[in-house]
Structure formats: C-alpha cells, structure tokens
Amino acid sequence: MSDHPVVMHTVVDALACRPLAEFYRELLGLRYRPGDEPPTDGSPDDADWLVLLDDAGRRVLAVQDVPSIQRPDWPEHSVPAQLHLDLAVPDVAALERHRRRAEELGATLLLDRTYDAEEPLYVLADPTGHPFCLLVASSRA
Known part of the structure; x- marks a missing residue:
C-alpha cells in the first residue's frame, strides 16, 4: 500500500440520499454496495448513507443525508457548488x-x-x- 492516503470515494450531500443515489447509479452504471440496496420487502427505506460501486467492486460515490442543503446557483457564486x-x-x-x-x-x-x-x-x-x-x-x- 502507498505511504499516502488514497481516495476512497467522493461523497455527495442530499436531503434524501436514495433518490440521488438512484440518479447516479443509473447515470454512471454503478451498483449498490451489498446491504445498501433498496428494501424489497415493503419495509421503509431509512438509509442515510449509501455507497455506489463500479463493476470491479471499487467504491466510486457515496451519498449521505444532511438536514438542510442550499441548492448551488452555478454559475453565480452566492451559493457555491463546493464540488462537482x-x-x-x-x-x-x-x-x-x-x-x-x-x-x-x-x-x-x-x-x-x-x-x-x-x-x-x-x-x-x-x-x-x-x-x-x-x-x-x-x-x-
């Protein structure tokens, strides 16, 4: 292993992590980390942190719930994007x-x-x- 830290994944904030995780899962052709899949038994989806993997099983993106978020107003900077x-x-x-x-x-x-x-x-x-x-x-x- 390198003597330097390595990027594990990028984390994106959302008011509801499942819909945003689904957006990126579909857009990028990713899959959920085992255990992060949506419930299929009718139980509530109370996920507040989801990890998406590539075909090789590497972490690519995570989505986490936050209590509030202000939508970036790019290309203006009164509410900066902070990350893209x-x-x-x-x-x-x-x-x-x-x-x-x-x-x-x-x-x-x-x-x-x-x-x-x-x-x-x-x-x-x-x-x-x-x-x-x-x-x-x-x-x-």
Whole structure:
C-alpha cells in the first residue's frame, strides 16, 4: 500500500440520499454496495448513507443525508457548488446520448458549450442541484 492516503470515494450531500443515489447509479452504471440496496420487502427505506460501486467492486460515490442543503446557483457564486464531478465520454455522439439520459433521470441543463471544438461539454445539475460536467475527453492529460 502507498505511504499516502488514497481516495476512497467522493461523497455527495442530499436531503434524501436514495433518490440521488438512484440518479447516479443509473447515470454512471454503478451498483449498490451489498446491504445498501433498496428494501424489497415493503419495509421503509431509512438509509442515510449509501455507497455506489463500479463493476470491479471499487467504491466510486457515496451519498449521505444532511438536514438542510442550499441548492448551488452555478454559475453565480452566492451559493457555491463546493464540488462537482467531471464525467468524460469518448465523442460528441456519446455526449448527446448521455445528456439526454441524464435529463431523463432528472438532471437539468445549466450550460451548453458544445460549440467548443477543443472540449465540447454540458454543465448539468443533478436533481439536488449539484453541478456536474459531461464532456468529450480530450487527448490532453
């Protein structure tokens, strides 16, 4: 193991963690950590912390309940975003496909910068208002 800390996952705050976890689970093709799945027996879903994993079982994202949250007003800064995700896709066709899918899942478009030939992108907000970028990955590191 490295002598440095490693990123375990990114945590996103939400007033209700299950709906936001579902948004990111669907958008990114993730799965719940064992034990974090929604109840199937009709019992209440009282989860206040959920972890999402990739296909290899690595932690990618966690969503936690908080008692209050103020929706970021990006691109203004009176209520800062504080954190955002950059999600890369391979080409413009994928960019359009994933934008539509994100909106179907509840995201809203904040900025369209697809005219930029160097790095076409959309800035969207998840259902809680956290901005995230969906962009065509460039060859730059």
